[in-house]
Amino acid sequence: MQFLTDDIDFAAYERETDARANVKPASVWMDELIFKLQNPDQTKKVRLPWEQARDAFAFRPGEVTLWAGQNGHGKTQIVSQVVLSLMGQEEKVVVGSFEMKPGTTLAMMCRMYAGTNPFSPEYQGEQGVQILTDLYKEFGEWTDNRLWVYDRQGTVSANQVLGMARYCAKELGVTHIVIDSLMKCVMGEDDYNGQKAFVDELTALARDNMVHVHLIHHLRKPSKETDIPDKHDTKGSGAITDLVDNLMLVWRNKGKEDDVKAKGRASTKKDEHDAAILCRKQRNGEDEPTIRLWFDRDSKQFKGDPNDPLMFFRNWPHRETGY
Template sequence: MNAADIAKALAERAEDVAAYLLPNGKRAGREWKAGSISGEPGQSLSVAIHGQKRGLWRDFATDQGGDLLDLWMAVRACSVAQAMREAAQWLGLRETIPAGAPKREYRRPPKPACTAAAAEVLSWLASRGIKEQTARDFRIAQRQEAGKTYAIFPYLRDGEFINAKFRNIAEKRDMRQMKEAEPCLFGWHLIDPKCRRIVITEGELDAMTLHQAGIAALSVNAGAGSFAWLESDWERLERFSDIVIAFDADEAGRKGARELARRLGEARARLCEFAPYKDANEALQAGESPEFFARAISEAKPIEPDGIRPFDAFLERVQAMFWPAPGEEAAGYPLAIGHKTQDWLVFRPGEVSVWTGINGHGKSQFLAQLSVQHAALGARWCVYSGEMPPAVQLKRLIKIATGQDRPHPEHIAQAARWIGQSMWVIDRVGSVELSWLIKVFEYANRRYGCDCFLIDSLMMLSDVPEDGSGAFSAQKRAIQTIADFAKRSGSHVHVVAHPRKGRDETMAPGKLDVGGSSRITDGADNVLSVWNAKHDPTKPDYNPALPDGHIALHKQRHGDVQDRKALLWSIAGCRQFSADSLRAPRVFVPEPARAPQPAQEDWL
């Protein structure tokens, strides 16, 4: 939970919080009165405990004030982060996050050989409007390489040297960061621990510009389109209830700013531009004052919903649908089976696919393979399977990823690492509430960039009954909630829904055979089924050339193809399906090279 969430939760219990923090105060009408933040009796400090201003306070003697999280910091004399931890514990709040691979460990690089910024770098910075004291604040350094002068921007955080960017002052394109260093934001060492508002810029010089104007600012490390730093700095950003994103005023900057706002939470994010300039540093070079920057920050706009538009505003996008540019692929991930890609079905962002199939016919197995296929294309998954422990899921994924039934231990470890970079799992066996699950999915989407989600299955959601009074209405609300999340997050959600019991298992279920309300399939964008013919390889008449089953498409709302099948041949051992009778497994994670074993000398 971020600072704004905790402050809101505190406001809902304003009187209890005021009495807890200021026990010697007393209630006076709609307020709680105390002498000061020290808590003695008096009238100077007022906390609104009812009405529109509930959760706000002010000490009229010192002109201090803010929300109840600010009061917690003031009374406890602690940082925002510490106040958030204490308040969350007091409130009984606990955020569950999806489990995944252990957080990546980055090496701490050695500090580069350099000197403090001297005449050349200081002169270059001065030409950009940056004062010498600002350069000293950010500990800018200088280094000579092959006759070239580089400015060094150190990334410092929590008293540690994390990373550094080297920039040739004579050639902007000659720029690099330290290899394998942790990606993080630039400027953390200058941010007051009690600060609740931060500006995030696209470049180091922009952050330095705003700092020089008296505004707390950080910079991303690799431009507007890279969010690798977000996982590293996620917890540190939770303390800010107001995040102003001031990326460059160009297409890439605006696109990146909107995506960052979505991932950090649009309720606490605002977008800022320094018109008519491209960025903050350009405005500084043009002679703009600190007041100009302060005004631009205060006037930053919250994310507004898109308004109504004429149809022909989408002409360019529609042209690309008919005639995509060479190499340009449709958004989403195609249906892929082993070595073959089926171009007639794409799992698009903002959509929901409902999967059905008779118990034991391989729908979960196929979805596990699909998750590995899509991970190889860059997808990031978050999986909830209420019937299967995470360790069992990982074992099966490793078989699929390696193409082997029993890979070597080193191969297992390598496959697990590969899977851990692209997949997260909800570490919960048993039923969960859909509302809770969606919150965890939103977290995984914002923090880890997950864009594919799996719910296996709908029957494991405790607030979505299969039958009984109100079951159909609950199922309708559930699929609407899932669809809303998919559209809001720009992700694809796969949902397993069991079929009604049929006459026997020789007939594959269709769209109308999905158990429960018809609203489940009505609300889905795609409906598919997996069916297994249950061939017995031990029988004399077994023909390995015949398919073992199929995947059937029964509905595709936004595609041109309907009612199509893809034949499946199972591959024993590695839990893969093949799209042809060759049954050749696809290896997603090659076996690592192993040192040759010394030959045994024959003594006989």
Template sequence: MPEITYDQLKPYQKISDAHRFVGPSSDWTQEVLEYYLHGEQIKGIKLPWPRMDKRFRLREHEISVLAGPSGAGKSLACSQFMLNAMEQGYPCLSVSLEMTVKSQLARAWRQRSLAAEPGLDEGLDFASWAEGKLWFYNQQGSVTFNTLMAVLRYTTETYGVKFVVVDSLMTVGDIPSDAWEQQKRFVCALANIARDLGIHIMLVCHTRKTQDASQPLSRHDVSGSSDITNRVDNVLILQRTFANDMMKPDAKLNIVKCRHFDQGEESIPLWLDMASLNYYSEGDTPRVIGNETTVSKAKGAKIPTVGEISIVKSKPKPATGGYRVEVNGSAGGGLNAVASG
């Protein structure tokens, strides 16, 4: 397992490495002309639900908030976002201070394979597919603001990371939950580093408790400073419906703010496939990520595949030349980066 030392992180702990330039408006004339002559292609990471492909994307240089009550499935949805980003060619970094790497990977294996209990073939196939695409910051509990910024710079430069999930705001240890000004500065810093590094950051936040859990939440229900949702580019709210009818959705993903998409604000009804832990939308079927032709004919159906690669590191067996799988999911006390690839 590659370990990041403090000496390695030190050069990345500057608040900003980007130079700011001031130029005349004529410097951007060509870009604006091309925009009006040819339009702007929709770019960015597609959501796991095809109905939004032409209406909303998670774009580079931007930051999104995914908020919702406890138990809504925010971390589960983030795992889906990462798997879909990987499929589209965006290397991902998970900074989850609330779950071990082992737990995150166990869920990802299920989500990608559609198997309720993935076996050796599914695990090896995932490891092979995820090589060079998926990275983890292996620490539980909390992380300081400066360390998080350094890790983002380090992994972007070293591993080419393009999509980052930070789960969650409350685990940034030196920013109290009632310190509005510090939260504002933190989110502004995240937005700046996303812009400077050309990455997309998804920040997971909680919502305030309400008397009626069935009432739709808005961006104003996100816990913490109002500047959190003011500063970010997109705000997505995931909320359970508590419906006891299989025909009705289990949850809704409400895109309540999208700065750069005129038709992006949308409410997406979602159903949860308990076997594979995938949210899917009406008219869609859970499928094996990375295999466009394979869909789940029965929820949780196993799809046998074979692959040979390690999750953390590969060690050839002397007799066979094969590989063994090592998963490090322990709570890290230091600065450790666990890599898939």
């Protein structure tokens, strides 16, 4: 993997070049439309990693997906697993995480990739440490030319993020850009015009560079943490959900957690799913699936079924196990 620092001059990419270059006759797109019409199965589809949603949702070039959830509901963790899956589908990804240190982000991905808990007793001896070291080195080599991390924390200006994103699309050939989170790019939760302008710029950037942007965002605090969210619960401007192409709400089943803690094996909720992704918008797709997920504590992976094997991300569809 590679790190992007502010030593790179992103200023040249903060504003698009002459708009005249983007004005083209409609006939330019006819060959592409005819090819898709004649070859419907040859257009690559980039999927979610969970089997039950693979035919219901796709990440298309030129789109923006908003991932929204309450604090502590696992939206960054789920997006990290999606990033690993994207790399397994031969996509190139840059992650700009302004709420988390790069080392913390990568430690989470390494754990998912290794499929085990590095802090368990079996890995504390010399042999265990060597096994993990080899796995982490393997992960690092696999991510080369697949994963970049923007080495920047705290608040960053919208123009800096846009410049970084354009640089990655134009110079590195990145196909997916993860921004965590919207509130770190626009100062003030009540700056609705700033939020709208930034998301509008992201949609234009995605479209003009044919990349997919993943924007992580927060939901308003509900009256009860067990409440299932809807699209109107996103913080800030209502225009955000109007502008993006796809909306994914991440929900953690706190009701199950509380019941299991209180009742243990006697809990009537112990077989319920641990989390869910609620697709509440897919502009260019026919479905809006709900994806139920079960959490594996050792690997930190989310599974589509409690009996599913862990995902082996190097291969698609992540079924060929390497563990």
